[in-house]
Amino acid sequence: MTTKPRREAAVKRPISITAVVDAVGALAAGNMHGHLYMYDTNKSGGSTGFGTEELQTKARRGDQILWNCLALECEAFVAIDDIIIDRDICEPVRKVYPGTDVAYWTGTVKKDAGPITYQIKFRLGTRDEPITTTLSSSLVG
Amino acid sequence: MPQQLAIIVLVDVSNALASSTLEGNTYLFDNMKLHGSVNQGTGELVTAINGSYWRDGSQASEQVLNWLPYSLGSIPPTVPRGYEVERARQTDEDALAELQELAAKSTVPSADAEAELNRIRRNVGTRVKTTRRTRGRMSGQKIVDVMGQVVTEDATAAASYPAPVITDIYGEAVDSKIMYPAEYGSPDMVTDGWYWSATVDTSRPGTYSYMMRIQLHKLVQTNGELRWDPVNLTCASALKITSEPRRNAFTKAGVGQLPIPATRPGRDA
Numbered sequence: 001m002t003t004k005p006r007r008e009a010a011v012k013r014p015i016s017i018t019a020v021v022d023a024v025g026a027l028a029a030g031n032m033h034g035h036l037y038m039y040d041t042n043k044s045g046g047s048t049g050f051g052t053e054e055l056q057t058k059a060r061r062g063d064q065i066l067w068n069c070l071a072l073e074c075e076a077f078v079a080i081d082d083i084i085i086d087r088d089i090c091e092p093v094r095k096v097y098p099g100t101d102v103a104y105w106t107g108t109v110k111k112d113a114g115p116i117t118y119q120i121k122f123r124l125g126t127r128d129e130p131i132t133t134t135l136s137s138s139l140v141g
Numbered sequence: 142m143p144q145q146l147a148i149i150v151l152v153d154v155s156n157a158l159a160s161s162t163l164e165g166n167t168y169l170f171d172n173m174k175l176h177g178s179v180n181q182g183t184g185e186l187v188t189a190i191n192g193s194y195w196r197d198g199s200q201a202s203e204q205v206l207n208w209l210p211y212s213l214g215s216i217p218p219t220v221p222r223g224y225e226v227e228r229a230r231q232t233d234e235d236a237l238a239e240l241q242e243l244a245a246k247s248t249v250p251s252a253d254a255e256a257e258l259n260r261i262r263r264n265v266g267t268r269v270k271t272t273r274r275t276r277g278r279m280s281g282q283k284i285v286d287v288m289g290q291v292v293t294e295d296a297t298a299a300a301s302y303p304a305p306v307i308t309d310i311y312g313e314a315v316d317s318k319i320m321y322p323a324e325y326g327s328p329d330m331v332t333d334g335w336y337w338s339a340t341v342d343t344s345r346p347g348t349y350s351y352m353m354r355i356q357l358h359k360l361v362q363t364n365g366e367l368r369w370d371p372v373n374l375t376c377a378s379a380l381k382i383t384s385e386p387r388r389n390a391f392t393k394a395g396v397g398q399l400p401i402p403a404t405r406p407g408r409d410a
Contacts, residue, residue, distance in 0.1 A: 013155070013299045014287060016214030020151065020170060020182065037182035039168060041214035043156050051168060051182035066287060068217050072149065072170055074209065097289035099231060102220045106288070 266291025
């Protein structure tokens with residue numbers, strides 16, 4: 001019997017960026033500062049700033065990026081409303097998991113560039129207006 | 142009974158499998174930041190548990206903890222339970238419809254029909270083999286990528302990892318009879334129906350460590366068949382139990398005693 005790990009084919013896993021949001025804290029404060037923890041799946045590729053609001057994701061031209069979010073309390077509603085980033089570098093679009101209304105945002109890095117900062121607008125709870133991040137995360141070429 | 146507390150165990154499954162350790166690949170959260178938990182969002186979380194007491198000094202109640210393991214960079218836990226099964230069924234139905242359409246329009250084999258068949262084969266994805274050992278949670282499911290699309294055998298590098306599973310909680314806090322963990326079943330959609338929970342004795346202040354045994358799954362090919370192989374790793378965390386009175390969230394009266402009258406209203410007045 002032969003057991004071997006799956007060979008890495010031409011298909012590449014997207015770089016997933018997950019925003020963990022303390023929705024209660026952010027709603028109480030009216031801002032995201034100190035209530036947001038950012039992570040990605042490219043730690044081995046050189047991403048830094050894990051668990052902070054200033055995640056620096058190592059991403060090159062052609063890399064597919066996927067953003068989603070997670071509420072720290074599983075009862076709380078948290079959603080990404082928009083990602084504000086230079087559209088010449090990456091154009092995130094909102095998509096949903098087929099057959100559900102659970103959304104994610106995805107985009108492909110169009111060209112290599114220095115650190116490109118971006119901000120995320122979050123919808124939290126029943127608040128009408130989205131809250132935008134104060135500190136920025138970035139894509140680092 | 143005080144509010145139950147949740148501890149989120151977020152695992153970078155891909156990196157943890159590659160480096161065979163949860164250290165540096167696990168991020169822990171609880172919802173007790175305002176009560177003194179420290180190192181939120183890191184692997185060094187210390188969960189603060191404030192004891193609560195009646196005025197005569199007796200213990201008011203114990204604390205209940207729940208653990209929720211999530212996978213970083215997989216399909217999020219907010220999609221419905223059994224989502225992979227639903228996707229497998231839907232893509233089967235789509236492929237069947239496409240095959241019927243193909244059969245109806247072409248009676249002679251042609252290059253076109255072959256190309257069309259290949260396209261359908263791609264869309265229908267690949268199933269994970271079911272063995273007696275793996276029957277249950279992930280058996281017979283198709284491989285789904287992180288965007289919820291089924292993938293074929295040659296594209297499994299993009300597969301979404303199943304959520305980590307806590308299989309045991311043990312260590313100092315359990316040995317010292319500070320906490321009593323157990324696995325419970327529930328119709329909870331988020332945690333696949335099973336979760337670890339513990340009651341904590343808040344009457345003995347101190348910092349107590351505990352260990353979690355966590356099972357990840359690695360996609361392997363055995364004799365040409367794909368299956369999810371379990372990989373067991375461990376991860377440490379800690380509880381800090383204090384006997385300070387609770388802070389009053391309504392009056393924000395600080396950590397001192399609450400303004401309770403010495404005599405009950407209506408008595409001796």
